[in-house]
Amino acid sequence: MPHDVSLITTIAAAFVLAFVLGLLAVRLRLPPLVGYLLAGVLIGPFTPGFVADLGLAGQLAEIGVILLMFGVGLHFSIADLMAVRRIALPGAVAQITTATLIGIAMVQLWGWGIGAGLIFGLSLSVASTVVLLRALEQRNALHSPEGRIAVGWLIVEDLAMVLALVLLPAVSELLGGEAPASLAGYAAGGNVAFALGLTLAKVALFVGLALVVGTRVVPWLLMQVARTGSRELFTLAVLAIALGIAYGSAELFGVSFALGAFFAGVVLSESDLSHQAAANSLPLQDAFAVLFFVSVGMLFDPGIVVREPLAVLAVLSAIMIGKSVAAFLIVIAFRYPAVTALTVSASLAQIGEFSFILAGLGMSLGLLPAQGYNLILAGALLSIALNPLAFAGIAPTVSWLERHPRLRRLLDRSGSTPPAATTPEDGKPAPKDHAILIGYGRVGGVIGPALEHQGFTVVVVERDSHLLTGLRNRGVRAVYGDASTPGVLAAAGLKSARLLVIASPDGFQTRRIVEIAREENPGIDLVVRTHSSEELEYLQGQNISCAVMGERELALGMIEHALLRLGVPRDRVHLVIAQGRGEYVDTEGR
Numbered sequence: 001m002p003h004d005v006s007l008i009t010t011i012a013a014a015f016v017l018a019f020v021l022g023l024l025a026v027r028l029r030l031p032p033l034v035g036y037l038l039a040g041v042l043i044g045p046f047t048p049g050f051v052a053d054l055g056l057a058g059q060l061a062e063i064g065v066i067l068l069m070f071g072v073g074l075h076f077s078i079a080d081l082m083a084v085r086r087i088a089l090p091g092a093v094a095q096i097t098t099a100t101l102i103g104i105a106m107v108q109l110w111g112w113g114i115g116a117g118l119i120f121g122l123s124l125s126v127a128s129t130v131v132l133l134r135a136l137e138q139r140n141a142l143h144s145p146e147g148r149i150a151v152g153w154l155i156v157e158d159l160a161m162v163l164a165l166v167l168l169p170a171v172s173e174l175l176g177g178e179a180p181a182s183l184a185g186y187a188a189g190g191n192v193a194f195a196l197g198l199t200l201a202k203v204a205l206f207v208g209l210a211l212v213v214g215t216r217v218v219p220w221l222l223m224q225v226a227r228t229g230s231r232e233l234f235t236l237a238v239l240a241i242a243l244g245i246a247y248g249s250a251e252l253f254g255v256s257f258a259l260g261a262f263f264a265g266v267v268l269s270e271s272d273l274s275h276q277a278a279a280n281s282l283p284l285q286d287a288f289a290v291l292f293f294v295s296v297g298m299l300f301d302p303g304i305v306v307r308e309p310l311a312v313l314a315v316l317s318a319i320m321i322g323k324s325v326a327a328f329l330i331v332i333a334f335r336y337p338a339v340t341a342l343t344v345s346a347s348l349a350q351i352g353e354f355s356f357i358l359a360g361l362g363m364s365l366g367l368l369p370a371q372g373y374n375l376i377l378a379g380a381l382l383s384i385a386l387n388p389l390a391f392a393g394i395a396p397t398v399s400w401l402e403r404h405p406r407l408r409r410l411l412d413r414s415g416s417t418p419p420a421a422t423t424p425e426d427g428k429p430a431p432k433d434h435a436i437l438i439g440y441g442r443v444g445g446v447i448g449p450a451l452e453h454q455g456f457t458v459v460v461v462e463r464d465s466h467l468l469t470g471l472r473n474r475g476v477r478a479v480y481g482d483a484s485t486p487g488v489l490a491a492a493g494l495k496s497a498r499l500l501v502i503a504s505p506d507g508f509q510t511r512r513i514v515e516i517a518r519e520e521n522p523g524i525d526l527v528v529r530t531h532s533s534e535e536l537e538y539l540q541g542q543n544i545s546c547a548v549m550g551e552r553e554l555a556l557g558m559i560e561h562a563l564l565r566l567g568v569p570r571d572r573v574h575l576v577i578a579q580g581r582g583e584y585v586d587t588e589g590r
Contacts, residue, residue: 010052011060013043014294015287022290031131033352034385036290037377040297047302057295063243064292066261067285068353070242073265074277088152091330095153095348096160098326099125102318107372110311115175116372119362122164123376124318126157128352131384135347135391146343149331153344161354162262166203168361177367206253207263210245214267222268222277235280241268242281296356300377301370308375315379320386324349338411342397346390350383351376431457431477432496438483438513439504440467443529447503448476456499459492484512494520502528 021035021042043052103121104114112120132154141147172178218241225237242264249260268277305312324345331341359376362368401408434457437448444460451458459477462468471478481488483502494500500517502510510528517524560577564570 006053007056010056013052014291017042018290018294030385036293037297037381040294041300041302044298054298057298060291061295064288066246066257067288069261070265071285073262074269084149084152087149087334088156092153092156094330095327096125099323102322113176115177115367119368120372123355123358126161126354127348128350131350131352132347146340150344150347162259166259172365175367177365202253206249210263210267218267238277238281301374304374305378311375312378315375316382319351319379319383320349332411338401339398342394346394349390350387351380355380431459431493433498434459435499436492436497438502444503447501461492484509489516497524499525
């Protein structure tokens, strides 16, 4: 039976190439995003060989945009923004303005219009959320003073770009482009002010309904679904809310899918179920995000690097030098230390997903020429690939400043980090002979207090930012990050630790954590929880002090209680339990 397999072919080619090139990028110590974009280039119309269906890829990319913006809204934190509002808000606005002016000045030299310059400059001004968060996580700096400022800065940038996505269609014709169909009649009559007012009124009505009605209805609906106990139904509800609100907002209020999805995430962000919603939607969000980046790569003509090398170099310089220098000077002007300014400027020395969305909108409105889109993509690819070098340059720059104390004193006029950016751990001496606990969920939440009750110092490694905040507020030492990422365990004091407890089992990550621990501290005791017999056998072969399979220990505990209640002598019960445990727990051969 014949089938039209263009959709399957496009998805298969995108995923396979994205996986191969993403893995290669990681091996080369580059963000996997570089590999995804290159995969799109290889299956795009500008390179020889197989060409995927660009129309289908564009529709898949639209779903990717919706889920990306839903994720941005879901992780939007007013508290994080308010903690650094004095620097993040004016700093981000000043940096966006500076980068936009640089972009407008550049396109004037190329003979483009003011509308193209505005789109071009805005695209250069906003950093990639994916790249920035991953870079800070790898350096265990996400919850540092510098990391908090960078994240707050990024939130303001994202909000500014959301506003730009809303307003640009309304003023498109005024800037020399084409008005969308919904506003064409007003714009054609010269009443741009009315078109802009109508757009703002629709957005205000949508936002009002989302924040007033949505914050009550959506969490209630998810709670009802959660009570059914069906995980797949809960995941379906989350996706239905994200896609449904995005589509409904576009149809009923004329706003973009991106804005609708963003506010769908914001509505859920303050709900008690937001963590579960994020966890359940993450795999699909990641998959379609990959398709989004692949589709962006398909639209990129790599020949522009050969045809316009100076233009590409100018764009890259504007991103990595112009924007970074502006951010550095802005942070210094707010009397923050040079180290903070260097970290923030390195974090922003790249562009990403919002740049692609803005450039695509600019092309659809007839504001941005294809050459501009290709230059933005070239700048994104190169800046993302070179961003690790920007971070690598922080330490040498600080060392150079140390050798020039007069300049260092001039830059560090504040003398200290402002109180708003400090963490509860500041000033504590480095722990010694302590226990490192990875994961503070249902199991870790029992182990941690038990160790502390016996007088042991415990350092928790946790990826849930809300759990982390709660731990720190209680005075518990806590490090944010993935323990299998280099640097995270070091920040927890691995070399001087006495015990490492892995309470959140994940096969691949567990093995990597064990390797890091054995390499950095060969004598450390390891207690590992696992869910599989295969993983248990591997751990026992690695001379682990204690490897426990959670479900078996739970069953043995229930057996012990049942036998005792049935009158079996305690010594016989202990023998039964010991025999059962001997197959699953190996404590130094006993």
